[in-house]
Amino acid sequence: MEIIPNVHLIPNTVANPYLLIDPDGLTLIDAGLPGSHRKILRYMSSLGYAPRDLKRILITHADFDHVGGLAALKAATGARVYASPVEAQAMAEGHASHPLKPRSVITKLLFDLMAGLFKPAPIHADELLSDGQVLPVLGGLQVVETPGHTPGHISLFAPSAGILFCGDSIVSEENGLRGSSGANNWDQVKSDESVRKQAALGARILCSGHGPVVMDATGKFPQV
Numbered sequence: 001m002e003i004i005p006n007v008h009l010i011p012n013t014v015a016n017p018y019l020l021i022d023p024d025g026l027t028l029i030d031a032g033l034p035g036s037h038r039k040i041l042r043y044m045s046s047l048g049y050a051p052r053d054l055k056r057i058l059i060t061h062a063d064f065d066h067v068g069g070l071a072a073l074k075a076a077t078g079a080r081v082y083a084s085p086v087e088a089q090a091m092a093e094g095h096a097s098h099p100l101k102p103r104s105v106i107t108k109l110l111f112d113l114m115a116g117l118f119k120p121a122p123i124h125a126d127e128l129l130s131d132g133q134v135l136p137v138l139g140g141l142q143v144v145e146t147p148g149h150t151p152g153h154i155s156l157f158a159p160s161a162g163i164l165f166c167g168d169s170i171v172s173e174e175n176g177l178r179g180s181s182g183a184n185n186w187d188q189v190k191s192d193e194s195v196r197k198q199a200a201l202g203a204r205i206l207c208s209g210h211g212p213v214v215m216d217a218t219g220k221f222p223q224v
C-alpha cells in the first residue's frame, strides 16, 4: 500500500514492515513475523523489484514480530542490517532485548509459548545506529533513539516528507495513538520521554509498528 510516493506499507503482516524507495535501491524498516520474508519479497516483486534491489534493513527493535523474517530476508537479498547496539546484541543472541513482565500465570504461559513458537534465528547486524545519525534514505532519514518499549528501541524520521516510523514506541489504534505501556513495555518513564521527544519532531505522518498509518498526525500524539 503506497502511503506517499516512494513509501509503502507491506500489508497483512502482524507488525508493519515499511518499504522505502530511493534511486540507489530499497530500504526496509522491520521484517515482520517469521515467514514474512515471502510476503515482503512478493510485494517488492509486484513493484518490479528483484530481491537484490533491497539494500538495507533497519530494525527498530529485536521483538520477534519485527525480526522474525530477518534472517531469511538477509539471505535472499544480501541487504545490510542496521540496528542499535543494544538491539543488535539481542538479535545476535536470538532473543528479545528485555524480559517481559507478565502480570498473571496465564499471561506468562502465553508469553513462554509465543517465545518458543516464534524464536527468531540469531542474526548479526552489519551496522550499529546511534541517535542523530542520518542515513541516505528519502533525502535523509534520521535515527531517533526512543527507549522505553525496549532498551535500545529506535525510531526513524524523514523531515523531507514529515514522516516518522516509530516502531512500537507509539501504537496506532482505531481510536487514536497511545504510547507503549503494560507488560510488554520495558521502562514506562523512558517510554513516556520517548513519546514526548517524538511529538516535538513535527511529523505529519506517523507509521507505527502496529495499526493504521496516521496521515494527519500533527496534534494527535499521546499526552504523557
Ligand SMILES: [Zn+2]
Binding pocket: 061, 063, 149, 168
Ligand atoms: Zn515490540
